Amino acid sequence: xxxxxxxxxxxxxxxxxxxxxxxxxxxxxxxxxxxxxxxxxxxxxxxxxxxxxxxxxxxxxxxxxxxxxxxxxxxxxxxxxxxxxxxxxxxxxxxxxxxxxxxxxxxxxxxxxxxxxxxxxxxxxxxxxxxxxxxxxxxxxxxxxxxxxxxxxxxxxxxxxxxxxx
Numbered sequence: 001x002x003x004x005x006x007x008x009x010x011x012x013x014x015x016x017x018x019x020x021x022x023x024x025x026x027x028x029x030x031x032x033x034x035x036x037x038x039x040x041x042x043x044x045x046x047x048x049x050x051x052x053x054x055x056x057x058x059x060x061x062x063x064x065x066x067x068x069x070x071x072x073x074x075x076x077x078x079x080x081x082x083x084x085x086x087x088x089x090x091x092x093x094x095x096x097x098x099x100x101x102x103x104x105x106x107x108x109x110x111x112x113x114x115x116x117x118x119x120x121x122x123x124x125x126x127x128x129x130x131x132x133x134x135x136x137x138x139x140x141x142x143x144x145x146x147x148x149x150x151x152x153x154x155x156x157x158x159x160x161x162x163x164x165x166x
Contacts, residue, residue, distance in 0.1 A: 014040040020113040023065040050141035070125035073112030078150035079162030
């Protein structure tokens, strides 16, 4: 029997968010380059101390930046955030262009960009370990914020879907 985890997991609804980080260096125009990606792998690990995890593909340039800065922001997207999610699910060059126009503010604790959505957090790298073809990063939550409740954006059956909260 062939294992087909991807097909099975298409039936499991997950929330959708944006994770942002940055890189610094003398070779970067302006000294700092922001990047952001769409994720559905955010998992709360512990509430005391507050820890979350992300799984990021080995070899991604975003992961490289995150490991360098050891800081990131997470913006949980509402149902109206599908366009933002699509824009930040593209190549690094496309994401860089999108970041020039998407409304975002740097977080006070990390400098990572925070986008519109019902909730956000800022994290610092606590640990990481290889899990298959991904690196799981564990972050200590440094700050959180909640805005007005809105219906969530979920990933289900391979597409972004607005969900209606009960």
